[in-house]
Amino acid sequence: MSGLALLLLLLQARAPLGTFDGWGAFRDPSPLRCFAIARPVEKHANAQPFASVATWPRDGVRNQLHIRLSRARAPDARVTLSIGERRFELQAGDADAWAPDARTDAAIVAAMRAGRSMSVETMGANGAPFADGYALRGAATAIDAAALGCAGR
Template sequence: MMLALALLALAGPRETIGIYARWGAFRDTAPTRCFAVARPSDVARRGEAYLSIASWPGRGVRHQLYVRLSRARADHARVMLVAGERRFELTASRHDAWAPDARTDSAIVAAMRDGRALSVESVDTGGVPFVDGYALQGAASAIDAATLACL
């Protein structure tokens, strides 16, 4: 229940589709979008960090990755997402990261379905490396529930 309350605080009003282990599935209506979302495993130290996989039916977008980083990223630091044996370089701003294209979004979701954990790694503005870790138990169910809610 704490997960649901924490995730609801991330944005405005929304419909809860379901909670699956550490992942939640939600639906917004204006504009219509559905998403699976989780906070890093170490929530107490991670502030506003989260990772979501969203579908925007009105835009023809499905399974789009978005990551809110736990720390501000250094200007030239790479952001890497690691899921199992797969590594993906993300496009990033100071606080946010996303897949560079739809093909990478799809590959990340496939890697999430096969993995037990996922990490997002970078270097902060002070030059200190950081890792935001996510448990993937419940991720596939949350992604599927969110996708179905926006068909």
């Protein structure tokens, strides 16, 4: 089963808005949110890592990045998102990361639209560095489909 097929199974309760290469777009009814989501290129047997870009109309949030890492990171380890020549420092919890503010979210989404791939790098809780890589083909279309799925709501 492909990574996207597995991800689609996990998201069955959500209304699908479309699939675009390795990215899917979905709408959750309550609370209303729409999002584009993909799994990393490399398979992870015991983890469910993903990258998503979400819109939360009730909160006035649009194109907010969320990364679920493939493993727990070391305390105080930096998390860096790389897209082409651009580097973004992310805020992070144990196994999640996000942009520090809306301006950075907007810059990341713009870079995703123009990029071919992105990687999220950090130090694992075991002290070994790791990176989760994502193909960006289809990301822009999925992000647009997610934004349209929540437009006017």
